Amino acid sequence: MPARIDPATPPFAEHISRPLDRLMKGQPPLRLFTTLARDPRLFQKFFAGGLLDKGNLSVRQREIVIHRTTALCRSEYEWGIHVTVFSKLAGLTPEQVQATVTGSASEACWSVEERVLLRLCDSLHEHSDIDDGLWSELRKYFAEEAIIELLMLAGFYRTVSYLTNGLRLPLEETGARFPA
Known part of the structure; x- marks a missing residue:
């Protein structure tokens, strides 16, 4: 079944590519991330809300x-x-x-x-x-x-x-x- 919305395609603007590169460490970006990259505001809000950093949990x-x-x-x-x-x-x-x-x-x-x-x-x-x-x-x-x-x-x-x-x-x- 195809995705309902096509992802954005490279090349990405720096404010998109920089977080993708940091997170993906040389791997191709996940489809979720490239789909969110269609809208830079939503992309940035999503990445700002993540909790994969060192926090209060192991x-x-x-x-x-x-x-x-x-x-x-x-x-x-x-x-x-x-x-x-x-x-x-x-x-x-x-x-x-x-x-x-x-x-x-x-x-x-x-x-x-x-x-x-x-x-x-x-x-x-x-x-x-x-x-x-x-x-x-x-x-x-x-x-x-x-x-x-x-x-x-x-x-x-x-x-x-x-x-x-x-x-x-x-x-x-x-x-x-x-x-x-």
């Missing part, structure tokens, strides 16, 4: 939330990119990667803290809210600033899922695929 915590959120949103495009690029860096096993799509928060492959993260993603996806019990559990493991970051991260990747799904972006050749 790479592992961040990627568990991104993997689960994009899986719940059925964004195989974004899930696949993050699995390919970050799952080894995050120390996620193949069983854990699969569980972000097909498993529950109670899977034995997760630590107690990681189960809380998965339950957070599930609750936000289903209710757009966190009940008081889950909030109390989050507070046991995460500082208030980290909880704010978790909420922003899940929300940002829900937005990314809307983009990749709504635009019908074809899967990147290098991206992982959902387990059967």
